[in-house]
Amino acid sequence: MSILFLTTPEFWFDQIVNGLTTGSIYALVALGYTMVYGVLQLINFAHGEVFMIGAFAGYGVLLALGGQDISGVMIVVALVLALIAAGLASGATAIAIERLAYRPLRNAPRLAPLISAIGVSVFLSHLVDDGFLNGETKHYDQIFPAGKLSLGALNVSYLQLFLMGASLAMMAVLYWIIQRTKLGRSIRAVAESRDNAALMGVDVNRAIVATFALGAIMAGFAGVLYGLFFSSIRGSMGFIPGIKAFTAAVLGGIGSIPGAVVGGYFLGLAETVGRELLNEIPGVNLPNEWKDVVAFALLVLVLIFRPTGIFTQQEGKRA
Amino acid sequence: MPLLSVTGLVAGYGGITAIKGIDLTVDQGEIVTLIGSNGAGKSTTLRTISGLVRARNGRVEFLSKPIEKLAPHKIVALGMSHVPEGRGIFHRLTVLENLYMGAFQRGDGEIADDLGKVISLFPRLRERLKQAGGTLSGGEQQMLAIGRAMMARPKLLLLDEPSMGLSPILVQTIFETIQSIRRQGATILLVEQNAAMALEVADRAYVIESGVITLSGRGAELAGNDSVRRAYLGEG
Numbered sequence: 081m082s083i084l085f086l087t088t089p090e091f092w093f094d095q096i097v098n099g100l101t102t103g104s105i106y107a108l109v110a111l112g113y114t115m116v117y118g119v120l121q122l123i124n125f126a127h128g129e130v131f132m133i134g135a136f137a138g139y140g141v142l143l144a145l146g147g148q149d150i151s152g153v154m155i156v157v158a159l160v161l162a163l164i165a166a167g168l169a170s171g172a173t174a175i176a177i178e179r180l181a182y183r184p185l186r187n188a189p190r191l192a193p194l195i196s197a198i199g200v201s202v203f204l205s206h207l208v209d210d211g212f213l214n215g216e217t218k219h220y221d222q223i224f225p226a227g228k229l230s231l232g233a234l235n236v237s238y239l240q241l242f243l244m245g246a247s248l249a250m251m252a253v254l255y256w257i258i259q260r261t262k263l264g265r266s267i268r269a270v271a272e273s274r275d276n277a278a279l280m281g282v283d284v285n286r287a288i289v290a291t292f293a294l295g296a297i298m299a300g301f302a303g304v305l306y307g308l309f310f311s312s313i314r315g316s317m318g319f320i321p322g323i324k325a326f327t328a329a330v331l332g333g334i335g336s337i338p339g340a341v342v343g344g345y346f347l348g349l350a351e352t353v354g355r356e357l358l359n360e361i362p363g364v365n366l367p368n369e370w371k372d373v374v375a376f377a378l379l380v381l382v383l384i385f386r387p388t389g390i391f392t393q394q395e396g397k398r399a
Numbered sequence: 400m401p402l403l404s405v406t407g408l409v410a411g412y413g414g415i416t417a418i419k420g421i422d423l424t425v426d427q428g429e430i431v432t433l434i435g436s437n438g439a440g441k442s443t444t445l446r447t448i449s450g451l452v453r454a455r456n457g458r459v460e461f462l463s464k465p466i467e468k469l470a471p472h473k474i475v476a477l478g479m480s481h482v483p484e485g486r487g488i489f490h491r492l493t494v495l496e497n498l499y500m501g502a503f504q505r506g507d508g509e510i511a512d513d514l515g516k517v518i519s520l521f522p523r524l525r526e527r528l529k530q531a532g533g534t535l536s537g538g539e540q541q542m543l544a545i546g547r548a549m550m551a552r553p554k555l556l557l558l559d560e561p562s563m564g565l566s567p568i569l570v571q572t573i574f575e576t577i578q579s580i581r582r583q584g585a586t587i588l589l590v591e592q593n594a595a596m597a598l599e600v601a602d603r604a605y606v607i608e609s610g611v612i613t614l615s616g617r618g619a620e621l622a623g624n625d626s627v628r629r630a631y632l633g634e635g
Contacts (some may be wrong), residue, residue, distance in 0.1 A: 262503070269489050269500055275451050276487035281475035281504035281551065 087360070089233040095353045101240045101309065103348020104247035108302035109325030110332070110340035111254060112174075112295025118271040118335040119291045121190070125197040126177050127299060128322020129204035130170045132315060134300025135307045136208065137169035138162035139220055147221040155223055162304050163246075170300025173204075174292040183285070201322075208315030217314045220307040243305050250301050251341055254294060258337060267291050271335070320372065324351075327379040333389025342391055351375045400463060402427045402586050403448070403555055408457035408467075410447040417443035419610040420457065425555065425588050430581055432589040432597040432618070434631055435607035441590040442484050444607070445557045448588075449481035450474045461555065476504045478554035482561065486544040490533025494524055497532045497543055501550030510550070517546040520576065538569040545576060555586045562593045574600055594631035598622040606631070 109131050116124045141162040142150065150158045181200045185193040209215055228237040258264035269277040270287040278284050306321065307313050328347045332339025351371040358364055358374075366373075382390055401424035408421040418440040425431045435441050446452040448459055450471035459467040466474050480501075489497050498517060502510045518525045521542040527535060535543060541561055548556055558577065562570040574596050581587055591597035598604055601618035606627060614621060621627050 262499075265492070265496055265500065266503065268492060268496075272489045272491055273487065275471075276483065276489065277500075278451065278471035279449060279475065279481050279483060279487060280500040280547075281472045282500075283470070283472045 087356075090235065092353075092356075093234045095356050096349065097234070097236050097240055099349035099352040100345060101243055101348070102352065103345035104244050105302045105306050105309075105321065105344075106325045106328045106347050107341045107344025108247055108250065108298045108305070109321060110328040110344045111251070111298045111337065112292075113326050113329040114332070114334055114337060114340040115267070115291050115295045117329070118337075119267065119288055120182070120186075120193075122182065122193050123197065123326065124174075124177075124182075124292075124295075125194070125322070125326075126181070126200035126204060127174075127295070127325070128318030128320075129201050130174050130177070130296045130318070131299040131303045131306070131321060131325075132205065132208065132313070132318035133173045134166035134170035134296075134303030135313045135317065136218075136303075137300065138166040138304035139218055139307055139313060141165045142221055142223065148223070150221070150223045155225070158223065159304075163301055166300035166304045167297040168300075170296040170303065171293040174296030174299075175289055178289060178292045201319075205315045205318060210315075213315060215314075217312050220311045220313065222311070224308055239308060243309060246301070246305065250298060254298060255337065257294065263287075263290055267294075324372075324375050327375055327382075330379060330387075331382055331390055333391060336389065339389055339391055343389070347375055347378065350378060401425060402462065403588065404458075404460045405444075405448065406458045406460075408444070408447060408459060409455045410443055410452050411455065412443075412452070416455075417610055418447065418607075421607070421610075421612055423605050423612065423615075425586060428581070428584070428586055429602045430577065430587045430589060430600055432591055432601035432604045433607055434591055434594040434597055434604060434627075436631070437592065439607045440610040441607055442559055443610075445481060445559050445588070445590055446483070449479060449557060451481075451483075472504070475551065478552075479557065480548040480551045480553035480555070481557040482544045482548050482559060484559040484563070486540050488532040488535070488540045488543055488547075490531060492532055493529055494532055494535065494543060495528040498524075498528075498547050498550055501547035504551065513550055513552065517549050520549075520579070521546050537564050538566070538572075541565060541569070541573060542576075545573070545580070549580065549585075553585060555588065556580065557588050557590075559590045560592060561589070562591065562596060570596060594627070595622075598627075598632075 109127065112127045113124060116122055142158055145158045177200050181196045182193050185196055224239045224242065228235050229241060258267060266277065266282045266287045267290060269280060269282060270284055274284050324347060325344065328343035329340045331346055332343030351374045354374045355366055355370050359366055403425040405421055405423045409416065409419055411417040421444055433441050433444060443452060447454050450469055454467040458465060461477055461479060466477065489500065498514060523539055524543060524546060527539065532543065561573050565573065570593065577587060578600055589597055589601065598618045598621055604616065604618050604621045605612050606614040614624065614627065
């Protein structure tokens with residue numbers, strides 16, 4: 081155990097805060113995977129691109145409002161508008177994808193919509209990269225006030241605080257919609273049985289579209305938070321966070337909403353803290369890219385040993 | 400003018416034609432039963448009427464409107480409730496949420512009143528309101544399914560095998576409930592394998608065999624028919 085103390089407490093707190101920051105983004109994106117899987121048993125592999133569209137919508141709003149020059153109370157206004165624009169753009173993109181790429185294949189074999197999803201994913205990332213940006217990377221303006229909160233060995237930047245707090249608030253609102261509103265009830269009913277929900281008078285297609293839209297709005301918000309934190313955005317930016325968020329959803333048990341959130345934070349922590357823990361072993365020095373190795377090794381292990389998720393009870397098949 | 404009128408209805412799944420030209424009517428205030436053996440096409444008939452299965456041919460008129468091309472939720476909105484085979488309880492929703500699902504199409508202010516009525520009809524549900532639907536016993540689930548259908552204030556209630564898997568005492572309770580629902584003004588189309596019970600409560604009955612109606616008449620009349628007694632009442 082003593083090897084842990086070769087590095088300072090500050091270092092480990094930093095790792096934990098970083099893990100929770102990226103974990104917040106994974107959790108927000110993972111919600112869309114898990115909700116769509118819940119109602120359609122479909123892995124929406126284009127969800128990473130829905131996240132990317134949100135990042136660009138937010139970027140556009142910040143740029144239009146003055147970019148680097150935004151200051152004072154306008155920062156709050158700009159952030160709110162960027163988030164709204166991202167939610168709308170991502171939501172509209174997801175609704176279009178559902179209508180054009182998934183609904184026509186609703187009764188086709190399971191492999192068909194999956195291939196369609198991968199096709200949409202590749203199409204959208206290349207459309208933005210090659211069609212609009214000529215491979216260029218864009219950068220979010222750093223409008224968020226620098227500075228940090230320090231409590232002893234714990235340092236959290238204001239941006240990280242905002243990111244973690246905003247994500248929690250967004251997830252709380254989503255949870256309320258799913259658990260306490262009529263729309264949420266209809267989504268849960270459709271997830272259990274499309275036929276039985278229809279017999280209650282639920283317009284099943286509408287509930288499915290609402291599921292895509294809600295998940296996409298969360299992904300759009302996550303896109304803006306990602307841009308604010310990591311700055312660089314491009315058409316292919318959704319790929320890795322998308323697969324990581326999918327991993328988070330699988331870790332938490334795909335189809336489970338609380339599972340996606342817990343899985344997101346767990347993955348965020350595992351890949352930052354996990355890599356640093358491995359680095360504590362004498363002679364090991366893993367560069368930052370090993371985060372991805374840790375994350376995807378986890379995915380493979382979970383799929384082999386606990387395909388229903390590591391936090392769920394193994395459920396017997398119910399009649 | 401019958402409340403429900405089905406003419407030459409043909410439907411099936413994939414390459415199988417399960418019903419091959421069904422004609423039946425249900426008048427306002429009646430209990431009509433459709434009896435027949437396993438696989439005769441009883442459930443498919445109900446599923447086609449409520450829109451879950453697309454009609455390949457024929458007509459379904461409800462309140463004098465053609466409904467055979469409507470989506471199920473639109474048929475619910477017209478005032479038809481279908482309690483499917485196996486009850487269709489949402490296992491992960493609470494009992495209370497299940498009951499609210501029954502009133503999904505309603506926007507009036509009397510949903511809470513109706514909730515009170517359903518709970519007084521089935522007091523067993525009261526203590527289980529916060530429990531997940533999947534934790535109920537078979538009998539409780541059947542009560543929940545019927546209570547949930549009542550929450551829609553249906554003009555026509557389609558019941559698919561409400562007695563299935565229940566003890567004789569519970570079957571008795573369910574049939575008493577069906578009669579009390581009718582006394583409150585609902586019209587019921589009942590599908591049953593328990594032909595004796597069904598013929599006892601029904602005003603009229605149809606016998607379905609291999610997807611076609613082979614006999615029809617008043618409930619008591621059919622209960623006295625020799626071939627019905629032999630085939631469905633286990634006599635002779």
